[in-house]
Amino acid sequence: MRKDQELNLVKQIQLMCAIGVMIFMAPTLGVAGDKTCIDRWSEAAPVVAAKRLVKVEELSALAPKKLGGSIVKATLCQEDGSYIYSLVLRTTKGKLKSVTVDARRPF
Helix, strand or coil: CCHHHHHHHHHHHHHHHHHHHHHHHCCCCEEECCEEEECCHHHHHHHHHHCCCCCHHHHHHHHHHHCCEEEEEEEEEEECCEEEEEEEEEECCCCEEEEEEECCCCC
16 A cells, blocks of 8 residues: 555544544534533433423324424423423425424423
């Protein structure tokens, strides 16, 4: 293998490692402005219980009728002192749609 090929391979490996670290760390806790989100449900579940929020299971059961699709991903966020769910839905036509609902009174 030539030196330029080796350097290129090393750069590719470094890039893949950096992407892997970002993917691994991103879901733990995201902060965007005044909005704090928890992607890991092992961390979100105690908050849902303590704050008496609607469980995602309940949202999933009602989502097709109330939101027009099934939940693909749910993230619990705290924004301006209240809790919201940031949802990704798959509509009945198969398209993805982002929806935000209040975590106490979603409908």
